[in-house]
């Protein structure tokens with residue numbers, strides 16, 4: 001299937017500032033120094049036990065300098081909190097916070113994230129599209145970090161706030177998707193895009209979503225509905241709450257709430273919930289759609305309605321995720337229908353093009369001492 005890519009005429013993309021993009025610095029963990037406790041890292045058979053006490057960071061009883069702990073394992077592997085990672089490791093204390101950072105080659109990072117942000121069992125062509133998205137998102141974050149006045153210690157977070165990264169895995173077949181798309185990214189006006197994606201868009205039109213500034217990222221303002229994700233179970237979903245369960249759910253926002261007469265939902269043009277009004281009979285209480293999404297893990301997306309039927313509150317929604325960018329279930333269906341990676345990405349990010357990163361010789365390492 002590599003031939004598909006040969007048909008695409010890539011323009012070379014000369015990355016800004018000789019690119020650190022060959023490596024990505026991933027934040028694995030962080031917190032206030034007073035709550036750091038003991039942090040243990042294992043490299044080969046050697047343990048590194050780090051603590052922060054009396055304004056100083058020490059490791060295995062030895063005081064560390066202001067650069068903290070920096071390790072470049074010879075076999076490129078280390079363990080932290082029951083997970084094995086490849087690449088370099090750094091524990092840094094700065095401005096009363098501690099940070100555990102993993103410095104890893106970009107392509108290895110893409111391979112790792114593919115395991116957690118996609119369905120490894122889906123066809124190769126689907127995972128190739130995902131690999132391009134994951135790589136593009138990371139490069140965008142790297143360049144954003146580089147452009148900041150105050151240089152951050154890391155480029156990207158390891159949670160789904162950015163992309164879920166869980167270190168090494170054994171799904172070796174995903175490497176093919178990474179290798180066959182090596183260094184390929186999505187660009188808009190020759191800049192890497194912020195390649196947002198969700199699981200199933202539910203047919204919501206992103207351009208109609210309120211509260212998002214599309215001016216700087218017009219490729220996210222897709223003005224038509226995706227027609228390819230209806231096979232997903234969560235294309236439309238429903239959950240029900242008895243009154244007591246809904247009161248319990250809202251407890252942290254409305255203390256003393258004992259009775260709900262009705263619930264009214266305000267949505268934007270896309271169907272995204274902007275506000276929920278809880279009517280008790282005597283008064284009205286309001287919460288934002290974002291707060292409701294945070295309170296209830298069973299709400300799968302931002303677009304839904306709520307109806308009271310006798311004593312039951314029925315939530316009926318569309319899709320799984322935030323409805324922006326690529327719809328992963330849509331990609332799966334488009335691949336089945338024979339669309340190419342370029343066609344699929346152009347469908348979800350209108351006006352973009354594929355380019356290839358160049359100058360990817362390693363530029364940077366966290367290393368100050370080998371183990």
Ligand SMILES: [Zn+2]
Nearest residue numbers: 201226229327
């Ligand atoms: Zn979709």
